[in-house]
Amino acid sequence: MVARYVVSPRGGRRAYRDITSALRAAEARGRAALIEIAPGHYEEALTVRGEVRLAAAEGPGSVLVSRPRGAVLDAFGTVSVHGLTLAGRDAGVDIVGCHTGSLTLDRTEVRAHDGAAVHARPYTSVTLRDSVVLYGRTVFTGSVGLIERCRFTDAADNAVAAIEGARVTVRGSRIEGSRLHGLRVCDAHAEIAGCEVTGTGQAAVVADTRGELAVVDCAISATHAEGIMFIEQSRGSVDRTRVTDALHGIVTKSGAGPVVRGSVFADCRDTGINVHDAGLGTFEHCQVLGARNVAVFSTKGGAPEVRDCRVSGGNVGIAVTDDGRGRFTRVVVEDLTGTALRVWNGSEGVFREALVERCTLGLDTKGDGGTTADLSDVRFRDFETAVTALGQSRVTLRDVTAERGAVGFGVGEEARVAVHDSTVTAVSVGGAVAFGKGRFFARNLTVNGSEGTGLTGSESGYLDVADSEFTDCASAGAVFADQSAGRLVDCAVNGPEGTPAVLDNGRAELVSLRTSLAVVRKTVRTVEQTPTVVNHYTGPVITGPVTHSQFSWNNDNVVQQQTEGDDSQP
Incomplete structure (x- = not known):
């Protein structure tokens, strides 16, 4: 029987x-004991041994136990506390400590103004139920913990920490105002389910140093840093969780790789999903809404796998930069003020079955030759430019549709774009444009209803197009201007009478062109300049290309002549 003490x-x-x-x-007496405590303030340090239940006789809040220095409650055995308020101010000790056995705090309030509120030491078990912890942290070190329907307020550092192999479950609780993290898992395992975490100074929920963290049905808001963070080879999952008003919705880095499903990252002040410094992660059926900078960001060796996700509102949709990688399947990106898909600076982006609507730029790439974007079965609608490739970047498009915009596909500087089985419709400027030294290759490309041109080459751009069709392009099916060049092989140009099929500067090769429209060859007027004359009396030795030059040898007198005319003439 239980012995009762009053x-x-x-x-x-x-x-x-x-x-x-x-x-x-x-x-x-050495027996199980029930100690019923009448209302009052007790200035004591309690050391509890054996099987003991401490209970406030008149309910929660009626009994205060406190000390200005040292621990308030040390438990050894099987101890439960019901309805007490335990308060301490010593930064160097644990206000409530479980040293051996198990401890249950039920409808209890713990105040730790300067130190740890509750500490579950190795090989112990601590349960907090319907309780409140003010100011101090709750730490599980190599122990087992269960937290249900509790509130943690204004912790001076971490509200709840699981470390050194601990296993902790937090359910239906609220964590608010922590100076550091709401929940930190380090080389331990934790699950947080059905909880609210708000107002933290650093990441609201974080797993590090090979920690394992599961976040389920939680609401995280108004954090000064990350909503959720996985670092240092940690693992885990995030399911049906909403993060609102965080600097970054979720961050993975340094080898960490969670699986994130059915979650929402809304109104993040910088990024929604941020994968960097060799971070990993799989993201499925997630939404990023109104990210102020970038919705999904992979950089510095990051390599996320993103499937069936939606990006809506904000600035940039998906950005893969600075040696990042990423694979994105069945994503929807809509209503952005900037770029929907971005691949920059030595990065690699693979996009499959994507839909991009109402964004200023569809895809933009820029960087060295290691910068690559591979798109298949992607739809661009309502844009200024669907695809823009610059620098030395390389873009491959397969089964891509661009509808309702200014320019379909553009390539400039020294970039390269290869297009297969794709369509551009209802553009105001052109279907495809190559400028600078950009190179554009297309097979089975269709351009319909351009208010400008189907193809345009300018500056020193190069266009190599085969088995393609250009219909109802108001200015011309294809235009080769400036020093641009290229070839059209087995292509068709259709449109109203009087519209030229091709405006040719003499540098285009037209092979098996099918059209009833005129091919207009324009004489390109070159800039007058003093020609280069090489006098070599035994014969020329030329080690590189030479243009606009005249040569003579074995002559005593040389007469120079420079004519203007078609550049195609020798």
Whole structure:
């Protein structure tokens, strides 16, 4: 049977005036004990041994146990506390500590103004249920923890920490105002489910140093840094969780690779999903809404796998930069003020079955020759430019549709774009444009209803197009201007009478062109310049290309002539 002890500061028949006296009596008898405590303020340090239940006789909040220095409660055995308020101010100790066995805090309030509120030491088990922890942290070190329907407020560092192999479950609780993290998992395992975490100074929920973290059905808001963070080879999952008003919705880095499903990252002040420094991660059926900078960001060796996700509102949709990688399948990107898909600076982006609507730029690439974008079954609608490739970047498009915009596909500087089985319709400027030294290759390309041209080459751009069709292009099916060049092989140009099929500067090769429209060859007027003359009396030795030059040898007198005309003439 359980022995019953009564504690009252006023004394009375068979009552103890302090809790410590009742504990000593219970320990001396060596039996399970119930200690009922009358309302009052008890300035004591409680050391509880054996099987003991401490309960406030008149309910939660009626009993305060405190000390200005040292621990307030040390548990050894099977201990439960019901309805007490335990308060301490010593930064160097644990206000409540479980040293051996198990400890349950039920409808209990713990105040730790300067130190740890609750500490579950190795090989112990601690349960907090319907309780409140103010100011201090709750730490599980190599122990087992269960937290249900609790509130953690204004922790000076981490509200809850699981470390050194601990296993902790947090359910239906609220964590608010932590100076550092709401929940930190380090070389341990934790699950947080159905919880609210708000107002943290650093990442609201974080796993590091090979920690394992599961986040389920949580709401995270108003954090000064990351909503959720996985680092240092940590693992875990995030399911059906919403992060609102964080600097970054979720961050993975340094080898960490969670699986994130069915979650929403809304109104993030910088990025929604941020994968960098060799971070990994799989993201499925997620939404990023209104990210102020970039919705999905992979950089510095990051390599996410993103499937069936939606990006809506904000600035940039998906950005893969600075040696990042990423594979994106069945994503929807819509209503952005900037670029939907971006691949820059030595990065690699693969996009499959994507839909991009109402974004200023569809895809933009820029960087060295290691910068690549591979798109297959992608739809661009309502844009200024669907695809822009610059620098030395390389873009491959297969089964890509661009509809309703200014320019379909553009390539410039020294970039390269290869297009297969794709369509551009209802553009105001052109279907495809090559400028600078850009190179554009297309097979089975269709351009319909351009208010400008189907193809345009300018500056020193190069266009190599075969088995393609250009219909109802108001200015011309194809235009080769400036020093641009290229070839059309087995192509068709259709349109109203009087529209030229091709405006040719003499540098285009037209092979098996099918059209009833005129091919207009324009004489390109070159800039007058002093020609280069090489006098070599035994014969020329030329080690590189030479243009606009005249040569003579074995002559005593040389007469120079420079004519203007078609550049195609020798």
